[in-house]
Amino acid sequence: MNLVNDLKKLVLYMKRRIQENSYDSILWLVDIVPKISGFSYRKDKVSPWFWYIHMFLLFYVYAVGNFWYQWKFAHGAGDFIKSYVNISIIVIIGNNSVWFVKQRPLLRTVLKKIEQSDELSRRSSFLMRKHEKLMKIVKRIVLIFYGFNYIDAFFIYFPHRVDLRNNYSMTPCVGLQPLTASPNREICMTILTLQEFTINIVALNYQALLLFLIAHTAAMYQMMAYEMMALNDYKKENLGQVNKKLSSLIERHCLTLDVVDNLRSLYSVPLGVNFGSNAVCISLFFYLPLRECLQFMPVFVYCSLVFFLYCFLCQRLINSAEVFARAVYCCGWENFGLKEKRLVFVMLRQSQKPVELLAADIIPVNIYTFATTLQAMFKFVTVVKF
Numbered sequence: 001m002n003l004v005n006d007l008k009k010l011v012l013y014m015k016r017r018i019q020e021n022s023y024d025s026i027l028w029l030v031d032i033v034p035k036i037s038g039f040s041y042r043k044d045k046v047s048p049w050f051w052y053i054h055m056f057l058l059f060y061v062y063a064v065g066n067f068w069y070q071w072k073f074a075h076g077a078g079d080f081i082k083s084y085v086n087i088s089i090i091v092i093i094g095n096n097s098v099w100f101v102k103q104r105p106l107l108r109t110v111l112k113k114i115e116q117s118d119e120l121s122r123r124s125s126f127l128m129r130k131h132e133k134l135m136k137i138v139k140r141i142v143l144i145f146y147g148f149n150y151i152d153a154f155f156i157y158f159p160h161r162v163d164l165r166n167n168y169s170m171t172p173c174v175g176l177q178p179l180t181a182s183p184n185r186e187i188c189m190t191i192l193t194l195q196e197f198t199i200n201i202v203a204l205n206y207q208a209l210l211l212f213l214i215a216h217t218a219a220m221y222q223m224m225a226y227e228m229m230a231l232n233d234y235k236k237e238n239l240g241q242v243n244k245k246l247s248s249l250i251e252r253h254c255l256t257l258d259v260v261d262n263l264r265s266l267y268s269v270p271l272g273v274n275f276g277s278n279a280v281c282i283s284l285f286f287y288l289p290l291r292e293c294l295q296f297m298p299v300f301v302y303c304s305l306v307f308f309l310y311c312f313l314c315q316r317l318i319n320s321a322e323v324f325a326r327a328v329y330c331c332g333w334e335n336f337g338l339k340e341k342r343l344v345f346v347m348l349r350q351s352q353k354p355v356e357l358l359a360a361d362i363i364p365v366n367i368y369t370f371a372t373t374l375q376a377m378f379k380f381v382t383v384v385k386f
Contacts, residue, residue: 272360
């Protein structure tokens with residue numbers, strides 16, 4: 001009975017968490033799998049065993065398997081192209097894994113600042129519904145990303161990837177041949193299954209966290225824009241409240257700008273590596289014969305979806321910052337006193353700073369970059385293949 005009651009409490013707790021539209025509940029959702037795996041975002045220390053196993057299997061299954069395949073079995077251009085798709089996977093997963101290990105201190109600092117910014121935004125009682133609505137949108141983005149990719153992984157990717165008849169242009173389990181005999185076959189399938197599980201844990205949670213942080217920061221800009229526009233409703237006799245509200249908004253804006261700077265430091269290099277790897281992976285996909293395209297379809301869908309969401313959400317962040325800048329100018333400052341006008345001027349100067357993430361500190365991540373990159377890939381594939 002105790003076990004049944006504990007399970008009921010757990011189900012009710014998870015249901016309540018999923019139904020909540022708040023920063024804490026979304027972070028809880030993004031942190032479920034990392035917490036089980038031993039590298040929770042909320043804890044100071046992590047368990048190293050997951051990373052030992054993951055990195056060893058990544059090197060053994062993918063790096064050694066690809067090297068052995070290209071050395072011993074690859075003959076035509078098609079074999080090498082399929083093998084290079086796997087190399088793109090190694091680069092993407094290795095990049096994400098190194099980021100989780102090296103950038104953890106800065107990540108925890110960013111999460112604390114975002115939590116503080118979210119708490120300050122909820123102090124305006126008349127905007128609580130707006131806040132809940134924006135958090136609901138952020139939660140939907142995360143849930144759609146998780147749901148789409150986990151369904152793709154469990155029903156399409158895993159069954160084909162651990163099937164020893166589909167070698168995916170790499171030699172599975174080098175040194176365990178023959179794989180048709182027992183227990184070699186079972187050991188190899190266990191190794192491949194464990195490797196694909198760890199790969200999906202790293203890849204999906206890295207991307208989900210990035211999408212959450214960008215979408216939440218964009219939501220904070222929209223909340224500040226709503227509050228700035230609400231200053232139009234204040235009367236001249238309430239200038240004391242306007243002064244207090246402006247001081248609070250300046251503090252929050254500085255905090256949000258600091259978060260954006262930290263996001264640049266966190267994701268500049270990883271975004272550059274992932275941008276290049278995703279572009280290469282998508283381009284190579286179109287060189288494959290139609291029959292073999294189906295095997296790599298989950299990888300193609302993942303790279304395409306992530307590439308689009310990067311650019312879409314970063315564009316959303318840029319648009320939200322521009323909306324806030326316009327709201328600062330349209331807040332009714334002409335009716336304020338001299339002291340309040342000076343505060344508005346400070347905010348107006350701050351809001352002119354460009355708010356965008358750069359891939360490798362060079363390429364701006366926005367919807368224009370997405371369109372031009374797809375156009376360049378289409379031209380390249382058309383010229384080279386046809």
